[in-house]
Amino acid sequence: MVRLLLLLSATAVVWSLDTAAIPADHRWALQFDVRQIMAGRVGRWIDRLAERPDLRPKLALFTTVTGSDPRKDLHLVTFSGRDARPESGVLAITGRLDREKLTTLVESADGHHATTYREHQVHDWKDAAKKPQAEQFGVICGVTMVVVANARDRLLAVLDVVDRASPALEPAKMPVGEHKDVTGKETMLVSGMAAGLDGWQGLTPEAAILRHIASATLALSERDGALVLRLRIEASSPRTAKQLASVVEGFISLSQLDPKTRTDPAWLAVIESASVELQGKSLSLSASLPIDLAEKHWSERIGKPAP
Known part of the structure; x- marks a missing residue:
């Protein structure tokens, strides 16, 4: 394998x-x-x-x-x-x-x-x-x-x-991203990657911003009673990375001011833990959510009819 x-x-x-x-x-x-x-x-x-x-x-x-x-x-x-x-x-x-x-x-x-x-x-x-x-x-x-x-x-x-008649995806074809602070105590639950987005077919006009992203990696893990999400993006240029960081930081700030955020403990925990790090063309995002809050949030919603 x-x-x-x-x-x-x-x-x-x-x-x-x-x-x-x-x-x-x-x-x-x-x-x-x-x-x-x-x-x-x-x-x-x-x-x-x-x-x-x-x-x-x-x-x-x-x-x-x-x-x-x-x-x-x-x-x-x-x-x-x-x-x-x-x-x-x-x-x-x-x-x-x-x-x-x-x-x-x-x-x-x-x-x-x-x-x-x-x-x-x-x-x-x-x-x-x-x-x-x-x-x-x-x-x-x-x-x-x-x-x-x-x-x-x-x-x-x-x-x-x-059947080994054709090659599988190789490391050289994958975006190599460093997700910081991942320790041996963590358990990786979900992994994701995307590469060559500027050449993708099928992107809608609303998703045109993705064409400015060269690659991305995602990791969702369980650590110390919390879910930890990390997303690393390689933008097409430092300028694009800075613009993306500004958009994300603005969204976090607006969410902190939104009264609805205060009524949703799970979302509030995510927003308060969110961080953005910019280095050249690389943009790293991270956030965490205590599993007990996640359990309560989703237990109340799973099985309910969509509004």
């Missing part, structure tokens, strides 16, 4: 991203380490949440249909893609999977049919949840991996990596 390891500081643990199912031409990735998440305080909260009367039946149904309890059986959940276009995105899930039940589930989907690619059975079906209906593609790799994509060529690109 290919692992990408980026050193964060001399005394730090490494920021890691498993690239075993990420093609070399992908330019962004977001990875959730479910095992690490479930091993800590966040996982214990998820377990308690799953026992709520309104959520327990939903989890039981999911486990019955798929043959997997996501809290116990999933290892990594990885989203990745070449750019901002929906058809470039891929979802890869690794863990202990029930191939028979998953095959039965996908074969029951609208418009299902299957083809063969090497030894893999490639499924495609219509996603009724999308309007208009969109074609989806998926493959079940043994009992350890499921891959889903919006485009067949992207799915096959992942299979080429899994």
Whole structure:
């Protein structure tokens, strides 16, 4: 299994991203380490949440249909893609999977049919949840991996990596960012990266500012009873980095003045802990949130209808 390891500081643990199912031409990735998440305080909260009367039946149904309890059986959940276009995105899930039940589930989907690619059975079906209906593609790799994509060529690109017919994303293709103050006491929960944003297709006019960002890395960890978020951005120039820092600092200041912030303890904790550091073209952002406040905030909102 290919692992990408980026050193964060001399005394730090490494920021890691498993690239075993990420093609070399992908330019962004977001990875959730479910095992690490479930091993800590966040996982214990998820377990308690799953026992709520309104959520327990939903989890039981999911486990019955798929043959997997996501809290116990999933290892990594990885989203990745070449750019901002929906058809470039891929979802890869690794863990202990029930191939028979998953095959039965996908074969029951609208418009299902299957083809063969090497030894893999490639499924495609219509996603009724999308309007208009969109074609989806998926493959079940043994009992350890499921891959889903919006485009067949992207799915096959992942299979080429899994079969070692094509290279996986290498460290040289990744933005190397130093997230300061990460210590060995931390547990990395979520890792993310983006590179070459100035050449991405599919960016909306509202997201045009991203074209001024050369690369970015993200790390969400659990440390001393808190969730710690770090974002490091490499801008296209020092001037752009300074402008981005001004925007972020302005947002933090406005949030501190907003009366609504004072009524939301979780958001207040994030804003009060937020810091911005500028060095040349590099912009580092960090913030933390005590897990007990996060639990209270999300427990009150999960399961409620959207306003």
